[in-house]
Amino acid sequence: MWVCISDVFDIKKIIKDIIECATDGVCDRSRSLNVLQGELRKILMKQKFLLVLDDIWPNAIDEWQTFFAPFRNVLEGSVILVTTRFATIVCLVTNTRTIELKGLPEDTFLEFFNICAFGTDCAESYPKLQVIGQDVASRLCGSPLAAKTLGRLLNMELTERHWITVQNSELWELPHQDNEILPALQLSYLYLPPELKRCLALCSMFPKGYRFERDEIVDIWVTHGFVVPEGSMDPEELGVAYLDDLRSRFLLQTDPRFRDLSRYVMHDLIHAMAQSVSLDECFLLQDKNYPNQRKIPPTVRHMSIEVHSEV
Numbered sequence: 001m002w003v004c005i006s007d008v009f010d011i012k013k014i015i016k017d018i019i020e021c022a023t024d025g026v027c028d029r030s031r032s033l034n035v036l037q038g039e040l041r042k043i044l045m046k047q048k049f050l051l052v053l054d055d056i057w058p059n060a061i062d063e064w065q066t067f068f069a070p071f072r073n074v075l076e077g078s079v080i081l082v083t084t085r086f087a088t089i090v091c092l093v094t095n096t097r098t099i100e101l102k103g104l105p106e107d108t109f110l111e112f113f114n115i116c117a118f119g120t121d122c123a124e125s126y127p128k129l130q131v132i133g134q135d136v137a138s139r140l141c142g143s144p145l146a147a148k149t150l151g152r153l154l155n156m157e158l159t160e161r162h163w164i165t166v167q168n169s170e171l172w173e174l175p176h177q178d179n180e181i182l183p184a185l186q187l188s189y190l191y192l193p194p195e196l197k198r199c200l201a202l203c204s205m206f207p208k209g210y211r212f213e214r215d216e217i218v219d220i221w222v223t224h225g226f227v228v229p230e231g232s233m234d235p236e237e238l239g240v241a242y243l244d245d246l247r248s249r250f251l252l253q254t255d256p257r258f259r260d261l262s263r264y265v266m267h268d269l270i271h272a273m274a275q276s277v278s279l280d281e282c283f284l285l286q287d288k289n290y291p292n293q294r295k296i297p298p299t300v301r302h303m304s305i306e307v308h309s310e311v
Contacts, residue, residue, distance in 0.1 A: 002052040004209035006268060008286065009060040011067045015040055018051065041070040048077045055268060056084045056092075064092045103142015112144065113137040116151025121158065129154075132163045139172065139184070145267060146181040148250040149188040156191075166191075185273040188249060198226045199242055200251055201278035205304040207286070208271050211255050212264045218243060224302075 001021035003014055015036045019027045022043050027036070060067075071080065082093055090098055103109060114123045117133055124130075133154070140146040154163055171183045171190065189197065199221050203212070218239035221227050227235045227242065243264065246252045251270055255263040266274070275284075280299040286306045296303070 001049065002054060004054045004268075005056045005060065006208040007057045007059070008207070009057065009063055009067075011063055012036060014053075014067065015070075019043065022049070037070045044070060044074045044078070048075045050079050050081065052081045052083070054083050056082055056086075056089050058086050058088050060089065061092060103140075104144065106142070109140070109142045109144075109147065110134065110137050113140070113147040113151055116147050117154040118158070119155050126158060128160055129158060129163050132160070132167050136163075136167055141181055143181045143184075145250070145269060146184040149270075150184045152249050153188050153191055181269065182273060182276070185270060186277065188251065189273060189277055192249075195226060195228050196242060196246060197277075198224075200246060200274055201282050202226070202302060203252070203266055204271060204274035204278050205282045205284045205302060206266075207284065207306055208268050209265065211257075212252075212266075214240065214243060214262050214264065217264070 001018055003017045003021060005014060012033050015033070016027045019036065019040055022040075031039075071078075080093065082089065084090075090096055104112065113136075114130070114133065117123075118126065118129075123133075136150065136154070137147070140150065150166070154166060156162075166187060169183075169187055169190070171186050189200065192200065202220065202224065203217070206212070215236075218227075218236055221239050221242065222235045227239045229235065230238055243252065247254065247264065252264045252266055255265045257263070275282075280297055281301045283296055283300045283303045284306065285296065285303060
């Protein structure tokens with residue numbers, strides 16, 4: 001079972017997601033927390049399990065004991081794997097073995113970056129671009145996500161002029177923390193066509209980890225007039241092409257639970273980037289459990305409201 005937690009620790013939603021992962025069905029979230037915990041406890045007693053709780057934030061600390069109650073008497077050999085960016089989370093989990101993940105080793109990362117940047121072309125055929133690429137790759141903190149997004153951007157035009165423009169972009173000078181890849185992700189956004197910029201920005205109004213149904217997001221884009229007509233092509237068909245384009249740039253990705261390409265998800269870091277570039281126009285209003293809620297800017301044009309994790 002794999003559940004994305006992110007920056008809102010909603011116990012009821014998390015347990016519902018775990019039940020749905022375990023049963024491959026739809027859970028009735030109108031039931032009380034006690035009923036959901038009882039159902040989860042019965043499921044966990046049937047067999048050993050591996051549960052991944054992905055991207056837990058410090059606001060989980062206060063409610064962890066309540067959340068953890070159904071896991072206290074499970075079958076021996078069951079494992080909970082927690083991923084987090086915050087060292088304070090480690091103390092939550094008993095019998096903890098901590099593994100600090102770093103970026104890929106330099107040689108491995110450069111090899112992967114070259115595959116992303118040159119594609120099927122031979123990197124050795126572009127010695128000047130290789131030198132530029134090495135410099136760009138050194139700024140990406142060994143992150144595969146950054147290698148894929150920026151490599152795809154460079155691959156769109158294998159010319160010295162394009163690569164130098166990316167290398168010398170002022171976005172690299174923006175304030176950011178060590179081991180942060182936000183400038184690289186913002187570069188990927190900067191080079192999007194205007195219609196794709198609008199479409200990606202609108203996705204930032206949905207909560208982190210939200211699963212977009214293909215027809216749902218395309219219909220929203222079409223309704224807002226973001227899909228620019230081309231010849232005799234239907235707007236919905238063109239909207240799907242936009243979706244495929246964003247996916248090819250690794251700004252959206254296919255939901256691994258729906259291999260038929262019917263649903264998409266946005267990586268948390270891509271979501272943060274999309275929010276940062278659309279602050280004045282798109283806004284997600286969340287409930288009091290959200291730790292970093294901003295005030296609604298006067299320039300906002302699109303807003304979604306999330307209450308108890310329902311949009």
